[in-house]
Amino acid sequence: MTPMIVALDVRKTFGPLKALDGVSLEVARGEVVCVIGPSGSGKSTFLRCINQLERIDGGAIWVNGELIGYRREGDRLFPLSDREVARQRLASGMVFQRFNLFAHLTVLQNIIEGPVTVLRRPRPEAVAEAMALLERVGLADKRESYPAELSGGQQQRIAIARALAMKPEILLFDEPTSALDPELVGDVLAVMRDLARGGMTMVVVTHELGFAREVANRVVFMDRGRVVEQGPPATLLSNPSHARTREFIAAVLP
Amino acid sequence: MSGPAVAAPGGPAGVSPYEIAHLTHVRPKHYGRWIAAALVLAAFAAVVKAFVEGQIAWAVVGQFLTASAILSGLVNTVAMTVWAMALGVALGVLFAIMVMSPNPVLRWLARFYIWFFRGTPLLLQLLLWFNLALVFPRIGIPGLIEWRTVDVMTPFMATLLGLGINQGAYTAEVVRGGILSVDPGQTEAAKTIGMTRLTTLRRIVLPQAMRVIIPPVGNEVISMVKLTSVASVIQYSEILRNAQTIYFANARVIELLIVAAIWYLAVVTVLTVGQHLLERRFARGGRTQPRPEAGAEGAQA
Numbered sequence: 001m002t003p004m005i006v007a008l009d010v011r012k013t014f015g016p017l018k019a020l021d022g023v024s025l026e027v028a029r030g031e032v033v034c035v036i037g038p039s040g041s042g043k044s045t046f047l048r049c050i051n052q053l054e055r056i057d058g059g060a061i062w063v064n065g066e067l068i069g070y071r072r073e074g075d076r077l078f079p080l081s082d083r084e085v086a087r088q089r090l091a092s093g094m095v096f097q098r099f100n101l102f103a104h105l106t107v108l109q110n111i112i113e114g115p116v117t118v119l120r121r122p123r124p125e126a127v128a129e130a131m132a133l134l135e136r137v138g139l140a141d142k143r144e145s146y147p148a149e150l151s152g153g154q155q156q157r158i159a160i161a162r163a164l165a166m167k168p169e170i171l172l173f174d175e176p177t178s179a180l181d182p183e184l185v186g187d188v189l190a191v192m193r194d195l196a197r198g199g200m201t202m203v204v205v206t207h208e209l210g211f212a213r214e215v216a217n218r219v220v221f222m223d224r225g226r227v228v229e230q231g232p233p234a235t236l237l238s239n240p241s242h243a244r245t246r247e248f249i250a251a252v253l254p
Numbered sequence: 255m256s257g258p259a260v261a262a263p264g265g266p267a268g269v270s271p272y273e274i275a276h277l278t279h280v281r282p283k284h285y286g287r288w289i290a291a292a293l294v295l296a297a298f299a300a301v302v303k304a305f306v307e308g309q310i311a312w313a314v315v316g317q318f319l320t321a322s323a324i325l326s327g328l329v330n331t332v333a334m335t336v337w338a339m340a341l342g343v344a345l346g347v348l349f350a351i352m353v354m355s356p357n358p359v360l361r362w363l364a365r366f367y368i369w370f371f372r373g374t375p376l377l378l379q380l381l382l383w384f385n386l387a388l389v390f391p392r393i394g395i396p397g398l399i400e401w402r403t404v405d406v407m408t409p410f411m412a413t414l415l416g417l418g419i420n421q422g423a424y425t426a427e428v429v430r431g432g433i434l435s436v437d438p439g440q441t442e443a444a445k446t447i448g449m450t451r452l453t454t455l456r457r458i459v460l461p462q463a464m465r466v467i468i469p470p471v472g473n474e475v476i477s478m479v480k481l482t483s484v485a486s487v488i489q490y491s492e493i494l495r496n497a498q499t500i501y502f503a504n505a506r507v508i509e510l511l512i513v514a515a516i517w518y519l520a521v522v523t524v525l526t527v528g529q530h531l532l533e534r535r536f537a538r539g540g541r542t543q544p545r546p547e548a549g550a551e552g553a554q555a
Contacts, residue, residue, distance in 0.1 A: 051445075051446055052445075053442055053445060053446070082450050082451050083450055086445070086448050086449060086450045087448065089445060089446060089447075089448050090448040092446070093446065093447075094442075094443075094446040096439060096442070096443065098439055100437070100439035100440060100442060100443035101443070102440060102443065102444075102458055102462075103437075103440070103462060104458075104461045104462050113447065113457065114447035114448060114449075117449070117453060117457055118447060118448040118449055118453070119448075159443075162443075162447070163446070163447075166447050166448065
């Protein structure tokens, strides 16, 4: 079976900064991978390359067997059009640190916007599915609220529902709990745990080592634009082989 | 006994100065405000009296207020405001998108447009359009269809192009500011659900930019109502020009100018109310950033 994500020697620079310095990673179907590392290590940038919010400068990424961002003809890679990139993005859903719910739309409108506008699904069908998703994240009573009327934890659960409404093959989480008050983190993690149990392929950039230990199949430690080491959570978090990993875990764990 | 047991200095002997239950608060008198208001009212009354007793035939004002030439001028003024604003907003959105485009040619062209039409007087632009026939005696698509420029460039057409294209240059800057005011996270979120650039702009960015765009554009609509009067110099029969035509005949200059002023005020008043309602509608959703507190969370649990 083809892996869900294959990244080979991915490079990305911002001016003089090498944000990604040759990252290679595979994610299997149904696998939950947590990416940890200090800020500036390139973990968020890598996530944003997978769904083409950033264009990579070198290497290649395949999502569900399809080369992303480029069309290969012989030995040459031609960049894809805006429309083709938009189509490829449908394979992955993304949950942001700052939620990024559409501020001018209600909760329900936020969730059905993609299915109705992009996928051209009939509205009643999209609404029915959105309501089922809202039940799943425990916020069915908030369907007519605007994002600004909700707490951070509620907004993030709506953001997860919005991503799920597109029926993606992968969910990408970019520090989904970092902007939340501590007492609201649990609700969001509970929804993510539920998704992982349901077999969703997930790549989670996070500082929640507890969540990584409990839910992840594999933990990846990144530093200075590189994958330093990876392995099962028990091994990597309790008995890391690199000094840099040990330092980081010691600094993060309370 | 309330208050400290020790008597503070200043009170009558035997009564604690901290005994306050019997005290009355006296409201401040604000004599200054009364005097200022009286002075301003007196001055205003003097001005009103001067106009009432001055050589203004108020009966003539009443008589011409609903004259057919004035009303048709009013209709033309309002129609021109609507058309010129529509053209201005359409061009404004188009050129704002061009200015922000990754294509340098589009960007450069849009900057040139804004530079040129903001940098020359509106009156000059109107005269240019109106006299276009001096440059191009005939216009159209060569070999396919052609008109004599003087037939096409009527006062209406010249005014519409002059006001609309000029307005577009100002609106482009307003729209650009509006688009920049929308959190980039909104665009990213739209991309992740598979929207193309254009769909993102139409469905997500522009509706939110409206909150920033509507107030200045509302002000510009109000300005436009009055700007249309400039078209009187190229014979577009809006309300001021029709008022002038009448007073050239009957010499009731001030009376007819008052008639025009009353109608401008009426239209602007209606528009001000409309602007207020529109701003309320686009305030939906409000802030992009989440509230830090968790109040709503507790209510839901």
